[in-house]
Amino acid sequence: xxxxxxxxxxxxxxxxxxxxKAFLRSEVSMAANIPAGIDKxxxxxxxxxxxxxxxxLFNRLAQTCFNKCVDKRYxxxxxxxxxxxxxxxxxxxxxxxxxxxxxxxxxxxRPPM
Amino acid sequence: xxxSNSENDLKTEVPSSxxxxxxxxxxxxxxxMEEIRAQEVWNNCAVxxxxxxxxxGGLGFMMGIFLGALDNPIMQEQMSGRQxxxxxxxxxxxxxxSSAKTFxxxxxxxxxxxxxxxxxxAKHDTTNTVVAGCVTGGTMSAKAGPKAACVxxxxxxxxxxxxxxxxxxxx
Numbered sequence: 001x002x003x004x005x006x007x008x009x010x011x012x013x014x015x016x017x018x019x020x021k022a023f024l025r026s027e028v029s030m031a032a033n034i035p036a037g038i039d040k041x042x043x044x045x046x047x048x049x050x051x052x053x054x055x056x057l058f059n060r061l062a063q064t065c066f067n068k069c070v071d072k073r074y075x076x077x078x079x080x081x082x083x084x085x086x087x088x089x090x091x092x093x094x095x096x097x098x099x100x101x102x103x104x105x106x107x108x109x110r111p112p113m
Numbered sequence: 114x115x116x117s118n119s120e121n122d123l124k125t126e127v128p129s130s131x132x133x134x135x136x137x138x139x140x141x142x143x144x145x146m147e148e149i150r151a152q153e154v155w156n157n158c159a160v161x162x163x164x165x166x167x168x169x170g171g172l173g174f175m176m177g178i179f180l181g182a183l184d185n186p187i188m189q190e191q192m193s194g195r196q197x198x199x200x201x202x203x204x205x206x207x208x209x210x211s212s213a214k215t216f217x218x219x220x221x222x223x224x225x226x227x228x229x230x231x232x233x234x235a236k237h238d239t240t241n242t243v244v245a246g247c248v249t250g251g252t253m254s255a256k257a258g259p260k261a262a263c264v265x266x267x268x269x270x271x272x273x274x275x276x277x278x279x280x281x282x283x284x
Contacts, residue, residue, distance in 0.1 A: 082237035
């Protein structure tokens, strides 16, 4: 279990080395897009929504890749190499597809059919 | 999964404490980057195959010493006790060295092939063991011709599957 989380942590840190910067940049850009009249409370609410979205994304990612990659008959506590590389690929695909869909939804407004 | 960890902590600690106070439950701690790197060292194929080769070499050395000690000199009556001892030691030395080299090569090849195949397939199976055993057996018997290589491949693959099932029999 700890091995699974640690691998996710390593993956997230390695896939997106500027993770913290990207998050802060998105926060700042979101703050920059808000008109000047909005006070701190609403900005805080938006940050909270963003945080909830991120937590939900992480949980869904962890659940999906765990169900896909890890065999249910637990033979040992640590992740072996096959599971490690499966998790690498699963998280990479999930992240890429998620960002792709996010861009399509935010830019187009309507998904191209 | 988080709840089950704390439940296990409770179950193991409650019988030992007779007082009414609850045992302290530790929060789940995410591993730091140093711990992650230390665990990732063993995921490297080169590191694993070298470690396997060293272990194989040690095993071969021990086996060679043991089997070399059992060897008796040819001209036993004409040698004195001390000459017999020197002969025995030389036999043990040469045999253990050649045996260590053989086992080390076997360990390196088997571990490297299994690691590469498992990383490529991204699955933990017996197929990885079969392929690795076949390649190892084939390379070790390759000098005796293609037919001996096939026989070595099949034989070593079967042997390695049997060993793996033997070590996993409790699960």
